[in-house]
Amino acid sequence: MNDTIKLLQAHRSIRKYKSxxxxxxxxxxxxxxxxxxxxxxxxxxxxxxxVTDQKKKKELSILSGNQVYIEECPLFFVWCADLYRLKVAxxxxxxxxxxxxxxxxxxxxxxxxxAAQNAAIAAESLxxxxxxxxxxxxxxxxxxxxxxxxxxxxxxxxMCVGFPDQSPSKRPRLQTxxxxxxxxxxxxxxxxxxKKYNEITNEYYLERTKGKVNTDWAKQMSKKFQTxxxxxxxxxxxxxxxxxKE
Numbered sequence: 313m314n315d316t317i318k319l320l321q322a323h324r325s326i327r328k329y330k331s332x333x334x335x336x337x338x339x340x341x342x343x344x345x346x347x348x349x350x351x352x353x354x355x356x357x358x359x360x361x362x363v364t365d366q367k368k369k370k371e372l373s374i375l376s377g378n379q380v381y382i383e384e385c386p387l388f389f390v391w392c393a394d395l396y397r398l399k400v401a402x403x404x405x406x407x408x409x410x411x412x413x414x415x416x417x418x419x420x421x422x423x424x425x426x427a428a429q430n431a432a433i434a435a436e437s438l439x440x441x442x443x444x445x446x447x448x449x450x451x452x453x454x455x456x457x458x459x460x461x462x463x464x465x466x467x468x469x470x471m472c473v474g475f476p477d478q479s480p481s482k483r484p485r486l487q488t489x490x491x492x493x494x495x496x497x498x499x500x501x502x503x504x505x506x507k508k509y510n511e512i513t514n515e516y517y518l519e520r521t522k523g524k525v526n527t528d529w530a531k532q533m534s535k536k537f538q539t540x541x542x543x544x545x546x547x548x549x550x551x552x553x554x555x556x557k558e
Contacts, residue, residue: 319437324482326441327381329474334387338438342473345434349426355398357416358424360431361390361459368458375454376447376470385472390448390455391428393420395464395553411464412557417549424468435473445470452548463553481520484512506530 313321339362346360363369364387372390373382382388395409395416402409410416432442448455448470455467490505510528517525549555 325443326476328478329385330477332475342431342434346427346431349430352419357420359392359394363388375451385474387473389471391424393424396462441476443472
């Protein structure tokens with residue numbers, strides 16, 4: 313394996329950080345790497361808010377479900393899908409941008425995700441650790457107000473960044489033959505493959521918690537998906553200008 317593949321396959325979510333500040337040149341390189349991510353038709357429909365203010369990080373920690381590592385990390389990124397800048401660009405050309413399309417929403421969401429993953433890889437290559445924070449969507453309106461996001465911008469996820477102060481074990485992923493399909497989607501091995509993965513994840517959680525947690529992937533997913541979460545998001549997105557008309 314080359315060094316890039318080793319880095320990618322060594323990824324672990326880091327939730328405990330040293331107090332050391334991140335050098336500005338590191339931040340610059342992370343952002344430059346994020347901006348080189350692929351973007352649909354070069355629209356670059358994303359923005360990122362870098363939060364270092366301790367009070368704001370504390371508020372974001374509470375709004376994200378009391379995740380204390382947001383408050384403790386030296387830098388917290390909030391990655392946003394952003395169509396506002398495109399609306400301004402259209403206005404500069406005396407044209408009106410069509411809003412309310414599912415396609416534009418997906419483009420912006422995909423763009424910010426690709427940029428964030430580039431940033432994550434760049435950060436890890438510099439010896440930093442990261443963890444994504446989906447909880448930033450728990451109270452989207454409050455986060456939007458706190459960060460003063462304009463119309464047609466919404467926070468997709470957060471990202472804690474800092475020098476790791478822990479070394480967790482790697483969480484096992486699904487077997488490749490459950491994820492990769494050749495030519496057509498193959499459903500034949502799904503159940504048996506998941507039974508095997510349940511055994512792997514059960515062993516992982518027992519070892520990680522010294523026998524305190526006896527669960528597996530299917531049990532966790534069943535619990536997660538038996539109820540709808542963040543049901544406020546549709547109205548929030550409509551209020552932000554993402555009302556889907558077509």
